[in-house]
Amino acid sequence: MQADVTDVNGPDRAHVSGPDRATGDTGRPAPATPPTGGGGRKARWAAHREHRRVELIGAAIQAVLEYGPDVDMDQVASAAGVTKPVLYRYFADKAQLWLAVGEHLASVVIDAVTPAIEKVREERDVIEAAIDAYLGVLETHPRLYRFVMRQSEFSGVHQMIVATSQQVSAGLARVIGDRLRSLGLDAGPAEPWAYGLVGFVQAVGDWWVSHGQPIRRAALTDYLTTLLWSGIDGVRRTADLPRTFTDAVGGTR
Secondary structure (H helix, E strand, O other): OOOOOEEOOOOOEEOOOOOEOOOOEOOOOOOOOOOOOOHHHHHHHHHHHHHHHHHHHHHHHHHHHHHOOOOOHHHHHHHHOOOHHHHHHHOOOHHHHHHHHHHHHHHHHHHHHHHHHHOOOOHHHHHHHHHHHHHHHHHHOHHHHHHHHHHHHOHHHHHHHHHHHHHHHHHHHHHHHHHHHHOOOOOOOHHHHHHHHHHHHHHHHHHHHHOOOOOOHHHHHHHHHHHHHHHHHHHHHHHOOOHHHHHHHHOOO
16 A cells, blocks of 8 residues: 555544545546547546545545444445445455455554564564564454455455465564574474464454454563463473483484
C-alpha cells in the first residue's frame, strides 16, 4: 500500500472522504478510457486514480467497522458517498477490494513487527518484541483483523496472508540466525524456529481476537514468550553440554 487509510494509533478507525467534488466522481458514468494527449496528463490521471483508490479502500474499511464482517458492496459505496459502478471502475470485483483491505492490514502488521524484531539484541527479547508487536496490531484493529481472516476463502486474500507470514518469518529467522552464530552455535534451526513461532503466535492471536481478548495483551505476551523461549533456550543450553550427555538424552545419530 502506498498510503495509510486507517489511524494505526487508535482502535479500528478509518478516514473516509466523501464524493470527489473536484472531479465529479459521484456515481455518474465516466469516460471509458483515461485522458490522452501528453505524458503529464497521463501522470496526473494515474495519480488521481491511485489517490481515489486509496480513498475507496478507506471507505471499505469504514464500512467493515460499521457493518461488520458481512459488509457488502452497497454498504461500501454508501460509506464512500458513491454508487457501486464507481467502485467497479477501481476494483474489478468484491474479491479485489477485499484483497486491498487485507493488503493494508498486512502492511500495518509488517510495519509494526519488523522494527520490533530488528531493534533488539537478546534472543528472548526478539521473541517478546515480535509477539507484542503482532498482538498490538490485533488489539488495535480487532474487527478489521476478523474481517480479513474471514475472507481467506478468496485465493488472493489467502495468498496475501501466507506471504505476510512468510515475510515476517524470514525476518525473524535472520535475526535468530545471527544470534545463534554470535554464540558460536549452529544457525540451522533459525528458519524452522521462526516459521513455527509465527504460526503458533498467529493461531493464538486468532483465538485471542475471536474470544474478545479475554487476557491482557501484556500478560498474553509474557505467557507466550515464556513458553516459546523455554524451548529455544533449552536447545541452546543442550548444545553447550558435553557430547556424551546429549547422546544420552537425545540418542546418537
